[in-house]
Amino acid sequence: MTTQQLVEQIRKKQSFLCIGLDVDLEKIPSFLLETEDPIFEFNKAIIDATHDLAVSYKPNIAFYEAHGVKGWVSLQKTIAYLNENYPEIYTIADAKRGDIGNTATMYAKAFFEDLQFDSVTVAPYMGKDSVEPFLEFKNKHTILLALTSNEGAFDFQTQSVDGKELYKVVLEKSQQWRNSENLMYVVGATKAEYFAEIRKIVPNSFLLVPGVGAQGGDLRAVCEYGMNESVGLLINSSRGIIYASNGIDFADKARFKAKELQNEMAAILKK
Numbered sequence: 001m002t003t004q005q006l007v008e009q010i011r012k013k014q015s016f017l018c019i020g021l022d023v024d025l026e027k028i029p030s031f032l033l034e035t036e037d038p039i040f041e042f043n044k045a046i047i048d049a050t051h052d053l054a055v056s057y058k059p060n061i062a063f064y065e066a067h068g069v070k071g072w073v074s075l076q077k078t079i080a081y082l083n084e085n086y087p088e089i090y091t092i093a094d095a096k097r098g099d100i101g102n103t104a105t106m107y108a109k110a111f112f113e114d115l116q117f118d119s120v121t122v123a124p125y126m127g128k129d130s131v132e133p134f135l136e137f138k139n140k141h142t143i144l145l146a147l148t149s150n151e152g153a154f155d156f157q158t159q160s161v162d163g164k165e166l167y168k169v170v171l172e173k174s175q176q177w178r179n180s181e182n183l184m185y186v187v188g189a190t191k192a193e194y195f196a197e198i199r200k201i202v203p204n205s206f207l208l209v210p211g212v213g214a215q216g217g218d219l220r221a222v223c224e225y226g227m228n229e230s231v232g233l234l235i236n237s238s239r240g241i242i243y244a245s246n247g248i249d250f251a252d253k254a255r256f257k258a259k260e261l262q263n264e265m266a267a268i269l270k271k
């Protein structure tokens with residue numbers, strides 16, 4: 001999907017919500033455990049109940065890899081279900097990959113060509129040659145970790161390197177790489193006070209913003225400083241939506257939570 005198509009979807013749905021499909025077998029309704037593929041059945045129900053409220057879904061790959069081959073099959077079925085039934089949805093593989101060039105190419109092929117995701121998250125710390133192989137794929141996005149939502153972000157990302165915070169170095173340098181128009185960045189909703197500075201460096205880039213909901217990030221504060229003319233934000237919530245209930249009504253309750261966020265987004269877009 002192109003950036004322009006994503007922006008059109010945001011305007012049409014009045015939503016920049018990305019729902020995280022972080023499926024934990026201990027948290028899903030127990031009756032689903034009796035089905036052949038509980039992870040896929042859970043995802044399918046959540047997607048069917050919320051697809052008109054969200055522009056994007058983000059399976060975190062760890063939740064699938066933890067189950068070996070079975071988990072990977074659930075992931076394949078989930079992305080195929082999205083692409084076949086809801087082609088307007090923007091898909092993110094939250095895989096946080098990063099390695100030397102020839103290995104990076106294989107990661108890119110796995111997520112862009114085999115699984116057919118629109119985008120993948122990548123760690124920037126092995127530098128330009130570890131990221132550029134992802135950027136070569138047309139109409140695919142590479143979402144680079146810039147300033148993450150967790151407490152550990154302060155261990156390295158905000159530390160000064162030659163007088164500049166490391167996350168700023170990541171933003172500035174990566175903008176000079178080949179095909180940098182295919183870059184987006186992860187910035188945590190828990191770091192709302194940093195968005196104004198970030199927008200000075202990457203005014204036009206899309207930002208994937210996890211940390212609303214279970215991690216306590218503030219949607220309005222993020223939008224105040226993080227939004228640009230194309231909206232430029234994908235706000236992720238995973239646990240806060242998908243685990244609203246673990247009963248028979250889990251999909252309806254997830255829809256209710258998604259609707260709450262979408263209503264807030266629509267109100268912000270109208271301003």
Ligand SMILES: O=c1ccn([C@@H]2O[C@H](COP(=O)(O)O)[C@@H](O)[C@H]2O)c(=O)[nH]1
Pocket residue numbers: 020022060094147148149150186187188210211212213214215236237238239240
């Ligand atoms: O900085 C980051 C980068 C990625 N994540 C991921 O986003 C979701 C958040 O889940 P919630 O349940 O809404 O907290 C999860 O997959 C994280 O691995 C992040 O939280 N922060």
